[in-house]
Amino acid sequence: MGSAGEVSAAEILAPVRAEMEAVERRLRAEVEQADPRLAPLLADASLLRGKGLRPGLVFLVARATGALRPDHITLASALEMIHNATLIHDDILDDATARRNQMTLNLKYNNEMAVLIGDYIFARAFVLAHSMDSADAVAQIGRMATAICRGEIKQVLRRFDADLDEAAYFELIAEKTGSLYEAAGELGARLAGAAADTIRTCAEYGAAIGVAFQIVDDCLDLVGQEAVMGKTLATDLDKGKLTLPVIRYLGAASPEVRRELMELIGSAAVSRGDKRARFVGRLRDSGAIDYAYARAVQETERAKGLLAALAPSPARTSLEQLADFVVRRQC
Amino acid sequence: MGSAGEVSAAEILAPVRAEMEAVERRLRAEVEQADPRLAPLLADASLLRGKGLRPGLVFLVARATGALRPDHITLASALEMIHNATLIHDDILDDATARRNQMTLNLKYNNEMAVLIGDYIFARAFVLAHSMDSADAVAQIGRMATAICRGEIKQVLRRFDADLDEAAYFELIAEKTGSLYEAAGELGARLAGAAADTIRTCAEYGAAIGVAFQIVDDCLDLVGQEAVMGKTLATDLDKGKLTLPVIRYLGAASPEVRRELMELIGSAAVSRGDKRARFVGRLRDSGAIDYAYARAVQETERAKGLLAALAPSPARTSLEQLADFVVRRQC
Structure with missing residues (x-):
């Protein structure tokens, strides 16, 4: 992974660079226009430091399916803010100490x-969302936020639960992560004036790459590098969150090994780094990491296949590249 | 306080009992229609166990100023849910263990x-709010939620801050508590079709009783009984939240006494019950508690004065009683 010929996030988002900058200005205004006592706290919330994949998705879909309008900037900014709010609450849940190198x-x-x-x-x-022209769009953002919370709650409910299977994992990540990408795709197309079937296509494309993104995120929590990712890793095992590679591995393990590993996951005496170290060799050797990546690729290939329904355009090409990027990213 | 001739909350809300029951049904449906894994958690969130002052305010204002419409039920339910969400997060902040006797x-x-x-x-x-007919109303609920958070953040920023003065305290409680009552009054009147100046009157009425409610809440945290209140008390001093009686007392104290008391508040070695016990006599004897109650009464008298602009009606009478209730309540 990571050869010289691969396209960077900046290159993928090049067709919508002006819009990405408009989102940045909007988020900066959120900080600057806040009450003076709050502004420094919001500055520390690193609203501007994300990769911008979700806003990028909104704009690329709009370009690929119709007209890019001012409401797209508002939508993208609102989605990025909701994403940021969930990260801030996630970091509490995970006892994380670093995010976006801060x-x-x-x-x-x-x-x-x-x-x-x-x-x-x-x-x-x-x-912010309410300043859009579309009441439907705002209502859908509310439903999306509900789905994100629902997925997160299910994840907390099923911590340390050796019975969590692939189907439940996929349902959970579709809610907690897929739903925001899905809304970005769906609303990006709808606000662009796309036809109903095109809107559906973009929603499905978004949902698929959102699921792939989360699978890869979960793999990187196990095999990624904190210095590259810029955030605390190895929190999943420590918090009892069973992710796809672990579910795969435990599913094939003997009852004794399962019991032993669940005890390791649940042990307060073992550090999160040590838990990861004791898992990662087994996961790699058994092919469980490769399996998870293959499942992510399956989602992104499906996503790319859906794009065939759209007319060729530089934006559609970027959406194809975005799907690949989600899987091969190292951070 | 608490004589036999006083009007109970149920009596005050009698003119809008049917609507209060509709809110209860709506909140129950929120639990019952949720994902089966979430429903038990929502049942534990005690959505239905509040006194219902905020929904009651919405309905009484609507009755007193125009026509009560189905959107009022939606508004009241949405406001009560936002109120509940903030209580749930507050209880984390306060390390509280009891709320509404649960x-x-x-x-x-x-x-x-x-x-x-x-x-x-x-x-x-x-x-839920989005199902209302009024996009403006939904946008205002968003602004209100922002104000609540802003007030709460300021409160956390100024914990253990002996320089917090009355003006800053009033600004803070107007945001964190007044804003929801203000929105209930304003939107209750607006959805009822009231004239602009009547809407303004109801907004001011709401803001004033919200501020009075919070002052009394802060007094009860010092002098109330947990068994009566049904929630954890004495958390304010322990968390360094300086409220009106304490601000009043410290403002009149010598620098030595101030320093001594701020040290007591900040001490991790003294339990929250002991902190309260060591403060409460001084606060009572100095008249600081009475002063805070007098300030609350000043707000509710102003609120009642505003009601003179509305035509006499059973609902207006209930709004007058509601103002008095907010101050004399024991829970």
Whole structure:
């Protein structure tokens, strides 16, 4: 992975660079126009430091299916803010200390402040969304936010649960991660004036790459490098979140090995780094990591196949590249 | 306080009992129609166990100023859900263990789950709000939610801050508590078809009783009884939240006493019950508690004065009684 001929995120997003910059300005304005006491906290929330895949998806879909309108900037900004709010709350759940090469808010301040800043950004995202012309779009963002929380709650409910199978894992990540990409695709196309079947195609494309993104994220939590990812890793096993490679491995293991590994996952005496170290060789050797990547590729290949329904365009090419990027990314 | 001739909450809300029951049905449906894995968690969120002052305000204002419409039920339900979501997150911040005579979600499950259930209810409230006919109303709920978070963040920022003065306290509680009552009054009147100046009156009425409610809440945290209140008390001093009686007392104290008391508040070695016990006599004897109650009464008297602009009606009478109730309530 990672050969010289591969396309960078910046190159993929080149056709919509002006719109990406408009999102950046909008998010910067969120910080600058906030109450002076809140502004420094929002600056620390790193709203601007993401890869911008979700806003990029909104704009590329709009370009590929119809007209890019000012409401797309608003939509992309609101989705990015909701994404950020969920990350801030996730970092509390994971006791994470780093995100986007910065201290997490729970570390820099405390859990209470991180709860409230996440809430604030979430509420502001809805205020922003309301400035769009489409009441339907705003309602769908609400349903999407509900789905994200539902997926996250299911994940917490099933921590340390050796019975979590692939079907339940896929349902859960479709809700917690797929739903935002799905909304980006669907609403990007709808606001562009696309036909109903095209809107459906873009929703499915988004959902598929969202699921692939999460599978890869879960693999990187096991095999990625913190310095490259810029965030705390190895939290999943420590928090009892069973992800695809682990589910695959445990599914093929003997009852004794399963029991032994579930005890390791649940042990408070073993550090998260050590848990990961004791798993990762087995996962690699058994092919469980490769299996998870193959399942992610299956999703992105399906996503690319869906794009065949759209007319060829530079934006459609970027969407194809975006699908590949989601799988091969190292951060 | 608490004489036999006083009007109960149920009596005050009698003119809108049918609507209050409709809210209860709507909130029950939120639990019953949720994903089966989430339903038990939502049942534990005690959505139905509040006093219903905020929904009651919506309906009484509507009755007193125009026509009560189905959207009022939706509005009242959405506001009550947002209120509940903020309580759930507050209980995490306060390490509270009891709320509405039930275990808090952070105690029954854990902080992570309480964060997520609060988020879920917040998102669902927006979905519900979107089913209203008025896009403006939904946008205002977003601004209100932002104001609540802003007030809460300021409160956390100023914990253990002996320089927090009355003006900053009032600004903070107007945002964190007044804003929801204000929105209930304003939107209750607007959806009823009231004239612009009547809408403004109801907004101001709501904001004033919201502020009074919070002052009294802060007094009850110091002098109330947990068994009566049904929730964890004495958390404010322990968490360094300086409220009106304490601000009043410290403002009149010598620098030495101030320093001594701020040290007591900040001490990890003294239990929250002991902190309260060591403060409460001084606060009572100095008249600081009475002062805070007098300030609350000042707000509710102003609120009642505003009602003179509305035509006499049973609903207006209930709004007058509601203002008095907010101050004399024991829970």
